[in-house]
Amino acid sequence: MFHGHLQATASTTEGKARDSAAVARRLFSYARPFWHRMLVVLGLTLVIAATSAAGPYLIGVAIDQYIANGQIDGLSLLMVALIGVYVAALVARVLQTYIMGWLSQMTLARIRFSIFRSLQGQSLRFFDRNEVGDLMSRLVNDVEAINVVLSQGLIQALSGFFALLGMVVAMLALNFELALASFIVLPAMFFATSFLSGLARRAFRRTRETIGDVSANLQEDIAGVKVAQAFNRTDVNRARFAQRNAANRDANVGATAVTSALFPAMDVLSTISIGIIAGFGGYLAIHGQATVGVVVAFLAYVQQFYNPIQQLGLLYAQSQSALAAAERTFNLIDTPVDLNDAPDAVPLDQIEGQVEFKDVQFAYSPSHMVLDGVSFVVKPGQTIALVGATGTGKTTIANLIARFYDVAAGQVLVDGADLRTVTVASLRRQMGIVPQNSFLFAGTIAENIRYGRLDAPDQEIEAAAKLVNAHGFIIALPQGYSTVLGEKGGTLSQGQRQLIAFARAILADPRILILDEATSSVDTRTEALIQQALAVLLKGRTSFVIAHRLSTIRNADHILLIEDGQIAEQGTHRELIAHGGLYADLYRRQFRDLPSDGSPDGQTIDSGFGR
């Protein structure tokens, strides 16, 4: 057992390593379009490495050949050369920092955008499964982790590597024996680095998890702050936040304990090296096998030694965390889309508006069937009302018509075409949907309405607003149509927000209009006005209305009463009342306590939806 377990661990770490290489390659592919700039950076890094090797070398020469020998003239020339080296280093560093900054930001922007595109392409099922806060936190924090390595770590480590290489070459050239002696500590340095960064990798993973927790909940808490205040929960929330916050703090401090150990380890090792140079170099100098200048230069080199190694070690640890972040990011980008245009999907032409459900079955989760064998046919231009208790599947039917989800069995057809055989965009472009939650975007009222049709002129935006009775309150606002709405709708009331969402759908000029409790927060008098105005507009268009007010429903051409995922009754208001079944019951009970000065049996069904 134990043996088997070990083997399994070994093979997974190997798999991980291969994965890391693949992830790194993929990460690199985002920078590939800029490969010529990368070459330039590489070249500049070499220049910098050369200058940092040349500096101490020239200083050594200055001391040995000129100062020790008292040659002032040559010294001046050499000093000019040294200044030249420093100027070259300055220029190279400026260019390198700038181009590398450009490169890394460009790459990050590309990564961000491809995450965005991939998220956008996901079906609603994906968003049912994944919480906004969690997605946000992953996106923001993971991209930041990649950023740290790309914009700082990589370049530092790269120049460190070259500097190390340059110094090694220079030292070997200066004095072979002394160089070998001072390299004795190198293996120990590499070993210490790889050991500590292995520890660091684990520690960094923990910090990533904890920051994920902090920000995922943060999003929800900010979005729900009004409820928290209403229920006096702010103290509990604060305590909960403090707890997650503390976990993140402790994880970070733990990680630092590891990385802080790296520096002293390098320090001691490089000092051992200095001791060796002082001792052995001194011995060589005394016996005339090395000049004092060489020893001085060596001492200078070794003091710079541990810097690059440290940087490499730190990069290694950081890149583990960045690779983990990149891997999660790529997993997100690669999430298969479960609702896609079929390869042979054709665009849907201008539709008449016939909608047919053939024995449709649907479930959000396998355990609970929401629609179980729903069939109906809607003729072009008809108004269909969907009626039923909460949670019976009315919104689901609307979702299936717009193909937000695919059916589990059966077919949904528009003008006789199975929705899965046409392109999603061509279908939805001919639909106007007012969803249950009137989501508005941060921007002006005009921009929000124009969302329905981006090229609509101002007059049409106003016309749409007038149609849904929103024009009046909009022009009463100080900035009118230019009033900026916050993401939560600013100071508009819920009913007003619904009206704007309604206007947005009207402006889209749809062949099929879906109203999912579109006016549930709008007063009934305004609603009646809208219905009358819509009657004219909707002539010849198919519309689906979900509503709980039977006053909204009874004018529909056809009513579908949904119960337990099936159509329990269907027909016109009059037919269903006459039938005396569930609908008649419902209708009677809604008005049970009201003085009967109207005609609740529906004698005159003349105005309203669909006419």
Add this chain to the structure above:
Amino acid sequence: MRPLGQALRYLLPYWASALGAFISMTLVAVANLTYPQLIRRAIDDGIMKGDLGATFAVAAGLLGVAIVRGGFSFTQGYLSEKTSQGAAYDMRNAIYGKLQTLSFSFHDQAQTGQLMTRVTSDVEMVRQFTGQGFLQLLSAILMFFGAATILLLMNWRLALVTLMTLPLIFASFIIFISRAHPLFMGVQARLGELNTILQENLAGIRVVKAFVREPYEADRYARANDELLLQNIRVARVFSTSFPLMFFIASLGTVAVLWYGGSQVVAGELSLGELVAFNTYLGLLMFPAFILGMVSAGIARAGASATRIFEVVDAESEVNDRPGAVPLPEVKGRVTFEDVSFRYVGAERNVLERASFVVEPGQTVAIVGTTGAGKSTIINLIPRFYDVTAGRVTVDGRDVRDVTVGSLRRQIGIVLQDTILFSGTIRENIAYGVPDASLDDVVRVAKLAHAHDFILEQPEGYNTRIGEGGVGLSGGQMQRIAIARALLLEPPILILDDSTSSVDAETEYQIQQSLSSLIEDRTTFVIAQRISTVRNADLILVLDQSRIVARGTHEQLLETNALYGEIVASQLHDDVPVPGEAVEMEE
């Protein structure tokens, strides 16, 4: 840069570990300063004199110093992280706590993506500075003066030559910070904008897809992404000159030492060992310059982020406990509005105009009216989500501004129009206001809200997770959980703001029936569109264009108020007589 100073104050509670880190850092600096002296002795006393014993002794000394330096650089790294993480922890708690208490006025305008950026990214930027940057800065300054003093003592003329670089380094430091600060403000602001678009696209994905606006949104995101990119590149441009330039200026010091010092050695005024040691100390002078270059970017960045953090932390919440506010004792439930007017911050018009009414304990008040007439505004003023602009709101005769907000809201159960549930189990959501409520109590209120049956149908009943990774509920089901959540508080005052708009008529009727006994001895405010919901109220307020235009019972209003009559008619009749909008009837 004042916000940065404010941020540094968060270090105070961690003064012990900060001091430890600083002392460690100083000792590391001292160790650094003794290094060159030892190396000088290795050269002058050992190598030059051919004394191997002295050389080895010095080498052993160097190793001892390295061990001490190593130990202290560990404590320095560890303690400074401990300090900065502690400060960041407090800062995050402060900004989170503030966000929790800022009034509705603030949150009406704020965007989640922007706020999240401040709590996470901005705090991290400040932390990086307070953690390493600030201490590094202190240590750099210390090393600077230490090295300068030693240089002056060793050879003041040579020292003066090298110290000429000092003003140049400081000047470029200051120039860089003043240029970078606004740029970094821009980076963080643009990052916030980008996150806002992202957040909108995730939260509003249904709308984006319904209108086939994917290309449009992608374009919007791409533009914001480009803005951020451009700003980052601007930063890179400024950044690319700071550190290399300061490093270059410091390098010129080396040239000066060799050049001038070299001639001193030739003239016999300086020993070779002294020159080498001098050059090493110059390295110590360059190292702080190097740190200044690195830290300067951090200072500019942290300063920008600190400004954004304290914009929130220092924001005045308009709704605050007054000094001397007392807890509201258990109330009977008498609510009065006395000439109350309200307007949103920055708005030009009142959304509520001189509203006055009295509600006796146990009464049910229904508020009806046109969309946007101010119905929700009235009920938002009772739990003091906003403060009145004029007039006063009292509960049991006390102005709501004279009592503590907590004690007031604890006695008010509210079902907001916007149903927001949290990720967690159904039970946790119902028990939101009373986290330690027993399951029996939770079930009892769920039954009252007619939520019990559908909850039992969920895979794990009351322990079913909703939200993240959990099951989806319909709008009507969510509303019923929100009602149960409010009922669990057993509040003397109950507010139902359009709380059954997504519930079918039959279920709503049943909820009403079960509530009727419950609300008998509670003051209840109901906003509803359906007349069947409001007609039994003790008092109905009819709102139109920010004013209460009529009040009374259903029967009284039917006779006296035309608007009320129209509202009722619009639900009963099919041939609605809508004034001014005469529509030709067919058939």
